[in-house]
Amino acid sequence: MKEEKKDDGVMAEEKPYMFWIWTLASTIFRLFLIFSPANINLSSRPEVSTPHTSLRRLAEGYWLKQSSLSPYAGSMYHGSPLLLSILGPLTVQRIEGQSSHHLCSLVFVIADLLSALLLRAIGQKLQKSYRMNLRPLGVLRSSQDRGILPCGDIAALVYLWNPFTILSCVGLSTSPIENLAVIVSLYGAVTRRVPLAAFGLIMATHLSLYSAPLVFPLIFLLGYGLDAPPIKKFLQTRHGGVETGSTSDVSKQEKLTPTTQLPFSWRTVLHFVFWVLVWSSYVLVLCSLSLKQYGGLEEMFKRTYGFILRIEDLSPNIGVFWYFFAEAFEFSRNYLLIIFNLYILLTSIPSLMFRLKHRPCFLAFAYLAFTSILKSYPSVGDAALYLSLWALFVNELTDMEYSFFIFCGYIGFSLLSPVMHNFWIWRGTGNANFYFGNAMGYACFQFMFVEKSVNAMLNHDQALKKATAEMTKN
């Protein structure tokens, strides 16, 4: 007992020290890449900057606004007017003797750091909940306590040192801001700070339409609580009572068990809905004021959400829509647009909601991964976000299959993408099929990753259920 305490103390003292060292190193690495005189022009890479997240387009929109024009004129800028108001002035200010956009890069570094710290807090909450739920399984207590990994630190460092995150931060993409908004909403829900969760959700949806499905895992988080809900304690208590009862009591308990409902905090959810409406109105009023002279909210919705849903910009990216719609006939374009946009809604949201409602944080990961595969203008920043959310569940996903194969596929197709682009654009010996083939391969591996993760999580919960049943029998 004393030895265990000492071990915990040593680990508690040592690991945060290592965490902060690695965090500081990642910050220094980012600053080195930003201020390095050798500019490898990441901001023009189609993997890093999309028509939706490009800072150069934001600078163009800000210039148009400064010239008393609509920021959406000229089909360059398609982002948030609030983001334009915040980041736009930074794009025109320059540090003495440096190139442009350095202040924006510093903002992105700060956003990455904040995201990592919030991820760490979320992970610590999840880890505490995980340990609390495993403790009633007395047989596995000592070994599991020793084996539980600090998923918060791991997730934060996975986010900070992910090359995708570094590329988005250094490559002048606004993905770090969007990722921060998503993580703020999850943090608010995990710590049951309803106004903060609503604010994060509204900002995330405002910056990127595909964050809207997060409303469902957030409602589950606020209603049911953290992953592995406390209903298991209740069931175990009742089963504990069964052991001392008679056979008639056993039959009564069996009748009662299927009809037991998980406790759902409707009051908190209504509180959340209220704050969502408050923040929505606030944001819409601000946007309306910002675009008063340039068409108002209608123009904003058309140029931002309409741009996303109609897939207007067909320049190449790492998604699978640009090539398909470049080849589609004009008269069938509307039909295909409806099919492709409904595909995200109908194939992922209901089924995953049904199977993973007891795992709201993991449900958020699954939603973000699915939308990052099937969205109109994906970039590596989307992969950075869902990979770090996945790292929050290293303890539950130890039995994930084909992990090495998926890892090699990610590395291979990520390295192959700029090669294929060079083959097509610069050398001229390839063509668009090469780059699209790489995008399809990348999408296949992402699908495999999501599928194996969900399978591993369901298997883990099945194993927990079996362990609980065995404990009841004993």
Added chain:
Amino acid sequence: MAAVNRDNEEEVKTDDGSPKIKPRPIVRLGIFLIAHSPVFSVVFSAAGVLALLLLPLLAKNTYISENALMPGSARSMLSNRDVSDGSKLVKDIKNFRLNHEGQGVEVQKLIGKYMSDMGAEVSYQKFHPEGNQFHPLHFFSGPDSYTLLENVSCASYGVNVAGIIRAPRGDGKESIVLVTPYDFINGGDYEDLSLGIVSSLFSLLSRVTWLSKDIIWLVADSRYGDYRPVAAWLTEYHSPSFKVSDLLKCDEQNTADNFRRAGTMAAALVLKVDGRSEKFEDTLSIYAEASNGQMPNLDLINVVNYLAVHRQGFYVKVEKVVSLLSSSWLKIFGEIFEAVGKLAHMLNPDWNFGIPAADYLEGSATLASSLYSQALGIPTGPHGAFRDYQVDAITLKVSPRFPPDSKTRQHDFFLRGARLLEGTIRSVNNLLEKFHQSFFLYMLTSPSKFISVGVYMIAFALLVAPLPMVAASLYIDGCKSLTNSTHNPTENFKSWKWLDAAKQVFTLHLLGFIVTLLPYFICQVPGQHSPTNRSIMWGTTSSSLLLITFVTMPGCSPFSSRLHGTNWAILKSVTISAAFIGLCLMSIINFATAEIGALLLVPTCLMAQPIKPALRSRRLKSLLGAFCSIVLLTIGFPVMFFAISKGLLGEGLVGLSLGGEFWTWLESLWAWKSATYLYIGMVHLPCWLLCLCILFHPS
């Protein structure tokens, strides 16, 4: 009673589960391949090497894919008067250089005057010679990355002369480029002849009515090499610099504001004339390789080869490895294939794939030269600069059979050379768009035989096919052994045992990246200009970094205790996966480098095993395997392979030490921004180090 019930339940579950667990045929095939991966890896590797040896047999005759080219379909309009104009230019240049020994631009002005007399627009361009300073990020930037040097000396610059003939049927949007590199200082007698040939042709083209593309004649100042002036002119042509260069102050002549352009370039021909031919005919050598193994469209070579052989009577050749022509083992292979071909032809007259052994030798020597030139990634002539701008270009080097002062022979030589270029320009003139029909990815086994990407990629695919199979097999074996060795089953991460091995692989790849960047800093060290000293610095610094890595991260070191080390099977699995990814990436960037790299890396990776169990068991099979591993590792080290290939190619060391030679060779790679340099540093060297770690693994 309860125990019996439990057993019954388990049996029921098993019976229920067995029909559902049956795998699908493709999964069963995968399991079969993984289970028998040693046999399949040997078979596939042997098949890959055999396919490589069979490539000269599989070469096909070239043909014109683009119908619009129609080579040789028009009678030549070149007349004796045009040739007389060319001869006059050559004579004037010779007389001028005999009478004036200054280093001014008088010869350029003379050539420019001739161009303007023929009705062309003349422009001059100054450029400065750029040193081969190693900058690590040049690999990742585009062709517009030339940086203006700060201190430009007025005593060291060159002047290009360009004349443009506007096409009567054109709209100024397309052009054909003729380049004649000419050393205005040290040019020999034969170099003048290239000016004569193109001048004759220029005289004709300035008067014809069928031109639909502008003609640009660039006389490149090749006093600092023939690639640099062409690259500088192309940079100015495509990406004009708005900075006022200091070169403008070097002379009274202002060349900044009259640079002429003529639209996109459909094709480019570089013409050089050098020493006497060894044959009884005039010899034409074709050089086609551009940077990183890129080749021009095959139709361009087909047109030139067709016109040269069938219209002008040149003997056309491409580069070959001469030492292979006297190779006895290759001759044996040729005779075997010839015998098999004859046998097949007797059995079925339609099977006609046999070729004589002499042709096989020629094809193999040419193929080897093509592979080596593409693998180096260095252009074989000034035509390589055009490929950076997606312009198809080749260099034609003509070797006349007569001495340089023979007037009658010179006249005939001018006539045939100019007619060859005229026919080529006529064909390119017919194009409505850029070359796109024929192959861009091919290798030549003779001027009229080629192997396309669909054929030679089979050899590469067979070579690397064992890698994923063996990686999967080793991964499964490594996981099983780790599971058995762990005391507490609940602490197993069933699917994540590869993380430690991946950490080691990543660390050594990071070390390879750092070693690749080290020459940049070594070149900054003042006072150490000797290649030998620089290579020694590079070697010692890299070794120190490796030792530091092993000390700071015990898990990455093969000399640590057994507790720290990872399972060697999983380490080998991850190493093989990394090699597979690197080779596949390189096969797209530069196939020839990937092919040679696969020949070295695949046997090394597959044969690598810990040497201690082999020495412990003392079985002949294990000892033989360990010996093969050591031999392959020795051959696979980049410096050692460089020395062996030098010896095989018949070139000895030229006074420098082995390290100095290797450094000079690497300098040429990075000076030309060859991806082969990145491959050696970031794929080959880390995988070699990892195989070394596996060899000395304390298992």
